[in-house]
Amino acid sequence: MSAAGDDTPVQTLPDRTQQPPAEEQQGGMSKNAAKKAAKAAKLAADKAEKTAANADKGIGKSEAKKGPTKSSKKKIEGAALIGIDVAKEDDFPTWYQQVLTKGDMLDYYDVSGCFILKPSAYFIWETIQSYFNDKIKKMGVKNCSFPLFVSEDMLQREKDHIEGFAPEVAWVTHAGSTPLERKIAIRPTSETVMYPYYAKWIRSHRDLPLRLNQWNSVVRWEFKNPQPFLRTREFLWQEGHTAHLTEEGAAEEVLQILDHYANIYQDLLAVPVVKGRKTDKEKFAGGYYTTTVEGYIPATGRGIQGGTSHCLGQNFSKMFGITVEDPAAKPDEKRPPLYVWQNSWGLSTRTIGVMVMIHSDNKGLVLPPRVAEIQVVIVPVGITAKTTDEEREKLYNEIRGLEKQLADSGLRVQSDLREGYSPGWKFNDWELRGVPVRLEFGPGESAGGYVTAARRDIPGKEGKTAIPLSELTTAIPTLLDTIHNDLFRRADEEFRAHRKIITNWDDFVPALNDKNICVIPHCLTEECEDQIKEMSARKAEEDLGVPQDARAPSMGAKSLCIPFEQPEGIVPGVTKCTNPHCGRFAEKWCLFGRSY
Numbered sequence: 362m363s364a365a366g367d368d369t370p371v372q373t374l375p376d377r378t379q380q381p382p383a384e385e386q387q388g389g390m391s392k393n394a395a396k397k398a399a400k401a402a403k404l405a406a407d408k409a410e411k412t413a414a415n416a417d418k419g420i421g422k423s424e425a426k427k428g429p430t431k432s433s434k435k436k437i438e439g440a441a442l443i444g445i446d447v448a449k450e451d452d453f454p455t456w457y458q459q460v461l462t463k464g465d466m467l468d469y470y471d472v473s474g475c476f477i478l479k480p481s482a483y484f485i486w487e488t489i490q491s492y493f494n495d496k497i498k499k500m501g502v503k504n505c506s507f508p509l510f511v512s513e514d515m516l517q518r519e520k521d522h523i524e525g526f527a528p529e530v531a532w533v534t535h536a537g538s539t540p541l542e543r544k545i546a547i548r549p550t551s552e553t554v555m556y557p558y559y560a561k562w563i564r565s566h567r568d569l570p571l572r573l574n575q576w577n578s579v580v581r582w583e584f585k586n587p588q589p590f591l592r593t594r595e596f597l598w599q600e601g602h603t604a605h606l607t608e609e610g611a612a613e614e615v616l617q618i619l620d621h622y623a624n625i626y627q628d629l630l631a632v633p634v635v636k637g638r639k640t641d642k643e644k645f646a647g648g649y650y651t652t653t654v655e656g657y658i659p660a661t662g663r664g665i666q667g668g669t670s671h672c673l674g675q676n677f678s679k680m681f682g683i684t685v686e687d688p689a690a691k692p693d694e695k696r697p698p699l700y701v702w703q704n705s706w707g708l709s710t711r712t713i714g715v716m717v718m719i720h721s722d723n724k725g726l727v728l729p730p731r732v733a734e735i736q737v738v739i740v741p742v743g744i745t746a747k748t749t750d751e752e753r754e755k756l757y758n759e760i761r762g763l764e765k766q767l768a769d770s771g772l773r774v775q776s777d778l779r780e781g782y783s784p785g786w787k788f789n790d791w792e793l794r795g796v797p798v799r800l801e802f803g804p805g806e807s808a809g810g811y812v813t814a815a816r817r818d819i820p821g822k823e824g825k826t827a828i829p830l831s832e833l834t835t836a837i838p839t840l841l842d843t844i845h846n847d848l849f850r851r852a853d854e855e856f857r858a859h860r861k862i863i864t865n866w867d868d869f870v871p872a873l874n875d876k877n878i879c880v881i882p883h884c885l886t887e888e889c890e891d892q893i894k895e896m897s898a899r900k901a902e903e904d905l906g907v908p909q910d911a912r913a914p915s916m917g918a919k920s921l922c923i924p925f926e927q928p929e930g931i932v933p934g935v936t937k938c939t940n941p942h943c944g945r946f947a948e949k950w951c952l953f954g955r956s957y
């Protein structure tokens with residue numbers, strides 16, 4: 362669509378439309394999905410036409426009245442096809458992939474399961490890094506870097522619990538064509554890399570607590586369907602590993618870290634999470650207990666683990682011989698050495714995937730303002746064929762002034778003075794990239810001493826306000842905070858509405874099929890969890906005679922966590938576990954759901 366007249370060059374959005382390799386298309390694109398895509402493409406084209414038409418309203422009455430000409434209409438449809446062409450509600454996996462690639466966050470790579478994080482995604486990670494670094498440094502944690510490789514010997518030290526993980530460990534076996542004498546593992550996590558050195562470095566209780574963190578990448582060669590950010594063979598994370606003299610010292614830290622994780626989700630990404638403890642079945646097998654933040658993806662109705670903070674107890678210190686002399690021993694008194702108490706905690710770039718899945722829409726990314734690389738974009742509007750070079754230069758200079766004013770007040774702002782693109786095209790482009798606020802500035806605004814602000818999270822007129830230029834540097838930060846709070850509130854309301862308290866088994870599977878996750882009275886035994894998983898999977902109908910809804914996904918429900926915030930109502934020794942085949946008493950309310 363050309364606002365500047367029909368002589369504007371044909372505009373195509375940058376080609377960020379590359380499809381993932383066939384094997385990475387979640388489930389591949391079925392015929393049905395293709396049909397849906399075509400339908401959605403038509404919808405999107407219609408929508409884009411409206412958007413572009415709206416955008417043009419500020420351009421000059423004569424232009425707006427004319428409406429799109431035949432040739433400009435063609436261009437709108439072309440542009441829309443380059444935008445998101447499937448609806449979130451119709452084909453979520455394809456939508457997700459498109460939002461990320463067309464929003465310029467991520468690209469696919471020619472090694473399956475590996476992805477490129479482009480600058481706008483990496484900016485989010487850097488923001489998380491800087492927030493979390495600040496918090497952990499105040500706790501006395503120091504950053505460091507350990508090698509990428511683990512010897513087979515060290516990895517095997519952990520063999521009891523590594524067994525389950527073994528299929529995912531990637532090995533280096535050759536240098537060029539020469540076989541290595543001993544194969545070397547690539548770290549899937551760094552316990553076995555770091556703890557031999559903890560044993561060496563920790564000599565006395567005065568060396569405690571030892572608190573180290575790494576920002577690194579790890580490799581887990583998963584065979585399940587890869588999903589950008591959520592399940593990738595290499596991913597970025599931080600892993601913290603600490604050693605304490607006492608259980609209490611370790612326990613306190615576990616919860617402090619969990620709070621930081623919850624705050625990263627809530628305060629940076631505008632994503633609500635539930636804090637809780639993992640059941641014995643779901644905890645880290647090598648540890649003592651695991652705490653977790655659990656999120657929820659409304660589009661699929663699935664829970665997602667957002668980050669874990671483990672108390673490892675003394676398991677690893679016993680395996681690796683990490684001991685100190687008992688500080689309570691009197692001078693010549695011989696006491697047995699004390700095994701240190703350890704924690705480990707990790708948060709990964711999965712955070713970014715969760716954020717995208719929750720907030721983004723059929724126009725593309727919706728970035729929460731605190732992590733958006735560009736928070737505000739200023740787009741000139743109302744330039745017509747009649748506008749003189751001087752008039753345009755005057756408008757551009759005013760825009761440069763606004764940009765500087767906002768940048769000086771600490772905002773991340775960019776003006777879009779690209780020639781040859783219409784305002785409507787630019788609007789679509791910035792919407793695709795998720796920029797939280799667009800400021801429109803044209804001759805009308807200039808004369809009236811205001812800017813028109815459009816919120817990315819509220820489409821159309823409803824999200825537009827006029828802001829007097831005199832209030833710009835106070836109003837925009839306020840607007841960004843409002844956007845953050847609204848994004849969080851909407852996601853939180855949705856999460857709460859889909860967290861059902863269920864006490865009757867008959868309501869459990871139907872609730873899951875309605876995209877809920879369920880809080881149920883539970884006995885907390887592993888055996889019962891296994892049963893629940895089986896009974897809530899689609900195959901349960903054939904195998905167990907448990908009737909299933911035709912919409913039931915094949916996946917069964919797992920326990921997500923035992924929420925710290927427990928509803929009322931469980932009477933010890935009276936309340937029964939919700940699984941009718943269990944027969945035990947309930948211990949706690951436990952959150953169950955289909956999950957990632």
Ligand code: 87F
Pocket residue numbers: 523526527529530549550551552581599600601645669671705706707708
């Ligand atoms: C995959 C292969 C080998 C998870 C694995 O959660 C080993 C493992 O130990 C493995 N996948 N884990 C558990 C990781 C535990 C823990 N490590 C530090 C964390 C957070 C940070």
